[in-house]
Amino acid sequence: MNVSPGSNVEVDGIYWCTVCKTPALFEQGKVFPACPNLCSKGHWELVLPSTNDSAAEAPR
Numbered sequence: 001m002n003v004s005p006g007s008n009v010e011v012d013g014i015y016w017c018t019v020c021k022t023p024a025l026f027e028q029g030k031v032f033p034a035c036p037n038l039c040s041k042g043h044w045e046l047v048l049p050s051t052n053d054s055a056a057e058a059p060r
């Protein structure tokens with residue numbers, strides 16, 4: 001699942017650049033930025049989907 005910079009984030013999770021493998025956390029509703037290392041052919045690949053569904057309901 002690769003997405004281009006400028007696309008909307010549809011799934012919360014940790015993504016990395018397909019070129020330099022720099023990981024970054026993105027949240028649903030945000031827009032993917034360009035890779036911080038400016039990889040011209042870099043895309044973002046989801047490597048670890050967020051699994052905090054239950055955490056959102058947990059009392060503080």
Ligand SMILES: [Zn+2]
Binds near residue numbers: 037038042
């Ligand atoms: Zn990169």
